[in-house]
Amino acid sequence: MTRSELQAEAAASGVPGSGQAAEILRLDRLSLRFRGQRADVVSDVSLRVSAGEILCIVGESGCGKSVTAMAVMGLLPENATQISSGTLHFDGETVDLRRARLPAHLRGNRIAMIFQEPMTSLNPAFTIGDQIAETVLRHRGGSRAEALDRACEMLEKVGIPSPRQRLREYPHQLSGGMRQRVMIAMALANDPQILIADEPTTALDVTIQAQILDLIRGLRRETGMGTIMITHDLGVVGEIADSVAVMYGGQVVEQGPVADVFDNPQHPYTIGLMSAVPRLDSPGGRLAIVPGTVPTIDAMPEGCRFRTRCAFATPGCARRPALADLGGGHLVACHHAPLETNVSVRA
Numbered sequence: 318m319t320r321s322e323l324q325a326e327a328a329a330s331g332v333p334g335s336g337q338a339a340e341i342l343r344l345d346r347l348s349l350r351f352r353g354q355r356a357d358v359v360s361d362v363s364l365r366v367s368a369g370e371i372l373c374i375v376g377e378s379g380c381g382k383s384v385t386a387m388a389v390m391g392l393l394p395e396n397a398t399q400i401s402s403g404t405l406h407f408d409g410e411t412v413d414l415r416r417a418r419l420p421a422h423l424r425g426n427r428i429a430m431i432f433q434e435p436m437t438s439l440n441p442a443f444t445i446g447d448q449i450a451e452t453v454l455r456h457r458g459g460s461r462a463e464a465l466d467r468a469c470e471m472l473e474k475v476g477i478p479s480p481r482q483r484l485r486e487y488p489h490q491l492s493g494g495m496r497q498r499v500m501i502a503m504a505l506a507n508d509p510q511i512l513i514a515d516e517p518t519t520a521l522d523v524t525i526q527a528q529i530l531d532l533i534r535g536l537r538r539e540t541g542m543g544t545i546m547i548t549h550d551l552g553v554v555g556e557i558a559d560s561v562a563v564m565y566g567g568q569v570v571e572q573g574p575v576a577d578v579f580d581n582p583q584h585p586y587t588i589g590l591m592s593a594v595p596r597l598d599s600p601g602g603r604l605a606i607v608p609g610t611v612p613t614i615d616a617m618p619e620g621c622r623f624r625t626r627c628a629f630a631t632p633g634c635a636r637r638p639a640l641a642d643l644g645g646g647h648l649v650a651c652h653h654a655p656l657e658t659n660v661s662v663r664a
């Protein structure tokens with residue numbers, strides 16, 4: 318599908334830019350650290366997803382993408398996590414994350430998450446059919462036969478052959494790619510309003526990956542589902558995202574409509590990540606390696622956390638830059654923005 322077709326589809330389902338988008342999830346100013354750490358591992362992160370919108374979060378390993386997602390889902394270990402700020406607005410509820418978690422009836426039902434590692438979600442002791450049916454029964458009710466029909470339908474949707482037969486199998490009887498698809502089927506079985514997908518297609522071959530991305534796009538069109546997708550794959554971002562948030566050292570450094578961020582990246586980190594990717598439409602364009610290494614969280618510099626690796630750094634960068642809007646919702650946290658650069662991810 319071309320980008321203009323995708324945009325037409327997005328407009329039809331009411332995503333940002335179409336003038337009809339309704340916000341369904343908003344995270345305001347999340348800051349947290351794990352016990353014993355001297356700095357926040359996620360610092361002042363805000364995200365917003367509208368109906369039908371696909372937001373991709375990108376950034377190097379360890380920059381806080383998964384922890385942000387887990388905090389939204391309320392899945393971080395309570396006794397080891399200190400949340401100093403953060404409010405979640407979802408489905409008419411406002412949750413002060415310092416004090417409470419997302420109510421259990423919303424988790425896994427109205428808001429679902431899929432993980433990199435499918436065995437996190439699958440129980441080895443139960444058949445695939447029982448596990449998907451159980452999720453459907455818990456959240457939707459109905460009879461067991463109806464729940465199994467729904468499970469079968471979902472397995473078919475994620476491209477599993479002979480779905481009726483697979484319902485009777487256990488996770489260990491399936492290949493890794495199949496298990497991944499079963500987990501996706503389970504997450505999507507209750508038509509969630511928001512799907513949080515943490516590297517959902519990394520382990521899958523390109524054909525299945527394309528099928529899963531099509532499925533997510535289909536649900537966005539049919540149900541207006543919003544998606545937060547964590548990925549390292551800029552090819553996936555270019556193919557599927559409406560908007561993108563770039564994280565570095567636990568902070569969002571650049572955020573906005575994907576066309577703005579990719580065609581005109583303005584944070585030196587984003588430029589570093591993206592400049593080595595010649596064309597977005599070549600599948601598998603991974604994030605480039607930015608010279609230097611990410612400091613450990615306790616060794617993060619004050620102010621702009623990227624400044625120890627940044628070619629543009631000046632003494633003023635010891636002050637933390639605010640995320641400033643360069644126009645049209647393109648936000649950049651850099652004292653030097655807008656930069657005079659000529660970098661575009663697209664050829």
Ligand SMILES: Nc1ncnc2c1ncn2[C@@H]1O[C@H](COP(=O)(O)OP(=O)(O)OP(=O)(O)O)[C@@H](O)[C@H]1O
Nearest residue numbers: 351358376377378379380381382383384385397614
């Ligand atoms: N339970 C925990 N206790 C202590 N530190 C943790 C815990 N979970 C994550 N971290 C640390 O928080 C930081 C952010 O991790 P996170 O998993 O969010 O990174 P990420 O950007 O998703 O990376 P990747 O792309 O590799 O999944 C890392 O330094 C990680 O080691």
